[in-house]
Amino acid sequence: MQNDSPNQEAMQDQELGNTGEAADGAVSAESLEAQVAALEVRVAELQSALLYTKAETENVRRRAQDDIAAAHKYAVSKFATELLPVKDTLEMALKDNSSIENIKMGVEMTLRNLSSAFEKVNLKEIDPVGDKLDPNRHQAMGMVESDAEPNTVVSVMQKGYVLADRVLRPAMVVVAKPKSAAE
Structure with missing residues (x-):
C-alpha cells in the first residue's frame, strides 16, 4: 500500500519508532529487534491482564x-x-x-403473636366481604340469594393471604346472586 503524502509516511515511521534513524526509509535491525521486544513485553502484559480479568470474573x-x-x-x-x-x-x-380461661388466654396471645409476625413479613389477610368477586384474589365456593349486588362477596369460608403483592392463597367466598323473580 502506497502512502499518499510525506506526512503520512512520517507518521507511520514515528508509530513504528523510526525517528529518522535511516534517512532513506530503511530501518535498522537493532531498531526492529527493540520494537519486537517491546511488543512482546506488551503482549505478555496484556495476556496477564486478560488472565487476571478472567479469574476475577469467575x-x-x-x-x-x-x-x-x-x-x-x-x-x-x-x-x-x-x-x-x-x-x-x-x-x-x-x-x-x-383452666379453660388460661388456655383461652394462651390461644389469644398466640394469635396476637402470629398476627404480629405476619405484619412484620408483609403477609396480609384478604378480607373481601362486601367487595366484588375478583377471581385473582377470591375463589367462589357458592352463591346465595341476597339483597347485595350480584357477584358481591357476602361471606368468607376461608381467609386468603397476600405476601407483598402476590396472592399466596385466594379467599374462599360465597357470593350474592340475584333474587329469583318468583319472590
Missing part, C-alpha cells in the same frame, strides 16, 4: 452463585424468627391447662 460469578444459594437457603429465616414467640406461647398455653 470469582465474581462464583460469589454471586453462593449469595443466591444462601438467599434461597435462608430466605425464611426472618419469618422463622418471628414465629418463635408463637411457638413459645402455644407451649405455655399447653403447660398451664388448669
Whole structure:
C-alpha cells in the first residue's frame, strides 16, 4: 500500500519508532529487534491482564452463585424468627391447662403473636366481604340469594393471604346472586 503524502509516511515511521534513524526509509535491525521486544513485553502484559480479568470474573460469578444459594437457603429465616414467640406461647398455653380461661388466654396471645409476625413479613389477610368477586384474589365456593349486588362477596369460608403483592392463597367466598323473580 502506497502512502499518499510525506506526512503520512512520517507518521507511520514515528508509530513504528523510526525517528529518522535511516534517512532513506530503511530501518535498522537493532531498531526492529527493540520494537519486537517491546511488543512482546506488551503482549505478555496484556495476556496477564486478560488472565487476571478472567479469574476475577469467575470469582465474581462464583460469589454471586453462593449469595443466591444462601438467599434461597435462608430466605425464611426472618419469618422463622418471628414465629418463635408463637411457638413459645402455644407451649405455655399447653403447660398451664388448669383452666379453660388460661388456655383461652394462651390461644389469644398466640394469635396476637402470629398476627404480629405476619405484619412484620408483609403477609396480609384478604378480607373481601362486601367487595366484588375478583377471581385473582377470591375463589367462589357458592352463591346465595341476597339483597347485595350480584357477584358481591357476602361471606368468607376461608381467609386468603397476600405476601407483598402476590396472592399466596385466594379467599374462599360465597357470593350474592340475584333474587329469583318468583319472590
